[in-house]
Amino acid sequence: MNEFSRMEKMLGKSILNKLNGVSVLVCGLGGVGGITFEMLVRSGVGNIILVDYDIFETSNLNRQILCLDNVGNLKTKEAKARAKKINPNCNIRVINKKIDSEFFNGFNYEVDYIIDAIDDVNAKVLLIKYALEHRIKIISSCGTGNRLKPELLKITNIWKTEYDPLAKKIRKKLREENITYKLPVVCSSEKPIIKSSDCVGSCALVPNAAGILLASYVINDIIK
Numbered sequence: 001m002n003e004f005s006r007m008e009k010m011l012g013k014s015i016l017n018k019l020n021g022v023s024v025l026v027c028g029l030g031g032v033g034g035i036t037f038e039m040l041v042r043s044g045v046g047n048i049i050l051v052d053y054d055i056f057e058t059s060n061l062n063r064q065i066l067c068l069d070n071v072g073n074l075k076t077k078e079a080k081a082r083a084k085k086i087n088p089n090c091n092i093r094v095i096n097k098k099i100d101s102e103f104f105n106g107f108n109y110e111v112d113y114i115i116d117a118i119d120d121v122n123a124k125v126l127l128i129k130y131a132l133e134h135r136i137k138i139i140s141s142c143g144t145g146n147r148l149k150p151e152l153l154k155i156t157n158i159w160k161t162e163y164d165p166l167a168k169k170i171r172k173k174l175r176e177e178n179i180t181y182k183l184p185v186v187c188s189s190e191k192p193i194i195k196s197s198d199c200v201g202s203c204a205l206v207p208n209a210a211g212i213l214l215a216s217y218v219i220n221d222i223i224k
Contacts, residue, residue, distance in 0.1 A: 003087060004044050015223050020046035020089075022222055024113045025136075027051045027099060027127060029075040031207030032141045032214065033117030034066040039215035041083040045222075047091045048083075049109055050076045053098045063204040099123035104130055113218045116140035117211065119166065125173045128183060139217050141210050142167040142187035145200040150209030152190040155217055157182035163191045186213045 008016055022045055026037050029052040040048055052075045060067040070078045076094035083090050097103060099118065103126065114136055116127050124140055131138035140158070143166040158174070161167035164187050174181070188210075194201055 007044060011223060016044050019044040019219070019222055022112050023047035023049070023110055024115060024218060025049045025051065025109070025111045026115045026117065027123075028117035028119075028141075029054075029064075029066060029079050030060070030117065030119075031063040031202060031204070032144055032211040033115070034064050034075075034079065035208045035211035036115055036117055036214045037079055037083070038065055038086075039212055040218070041086050041090055043215065043219050044087070045219070046089070049093045049095065049111065050079055051095045051097065051099060052076050052079075053096050063202055063207055065208065099126055101126070111136050113221075114138040115214050115218060117214065119143075121166070121169045121173055124170055125177065125179075128174070128179065128181065129177070132179070132181060137218075137221065139184040139186070139214055140170075141214055142170075142185050143192070144188065144207040144210045145202045146192035146194045147188050147190045147206045148193065148203065149188070149190045150205050152188050153186060153206065153209055153213060154189065155184060155186055155213055158185050161185065161187040162189055164188065165192070184217060186210045186217075 004016055024040055024045055026033055026048055054075055056067045056071045056073055058071050066079050076096055080092045080094055083092055114127055114131050116124055142161055142164045158170055167187055
């Protein structure tokens with residue numbers, strides 16, 4: 001028995017080999033991205049590129065699965081160390097940079113999927129444009145803060161969201177760029193508890209459920 005023996009019983013060895021050969025770019029390792037990354041590792045995805053420039057803070061302890069006794073440490077470093085305990089054979093590369101207009105200069109990694117779990121609108125649009133230009137499948141997370149009901153999350157496209165200020169900003173940017181792509185997103189139909197844009201609260205329920213949906217979208221697309 002190995003760490004993936006139960007998956008092999010369900011999916012078969014050929015599917016595990018397929019998962020092991022895929023490369024996924026995970027952008028953002030917060031409440032959403034951290035659990036996304038862990039689900040990919042635990043599902044046998046063999047090649048993951050992590051992008052995050054931030055460190056863990058005490059306020060992350062209430063919802064971020066990667067945040068334990070490592071406050072003050074780089075999220076990418078801690079994520080890689082945790083993943084190696086789960087699947088030592090997982091090939092993980094880390095990029096400790098902010099996604100901006102210079103980010104993709106010299107970016108020469110082969111990527112099959114991009115998972116966008118960041119909350120910077122400009123960075124999200126840059127990822128979308130890069131994915132479209134290079135024919136890479138991408139899925140993005142919309143807002144998960146100020147919400148309590150994970151059952152109201154769903155996978156849809158960016159033009160069909162509701163009650164989501166972040167999605168609204170993304171749509172505006174896409175229109176400005178004349179991009180009509182039906183970007184797959186994980187979003188909630190729950191009205192935010194706090195409506196002020198400068199006050200975002202969060203608990204563990206919705207961000208983690210959103211992250212699992214992001215990973216599920218990619219994994220199920222791989223195994224068909």
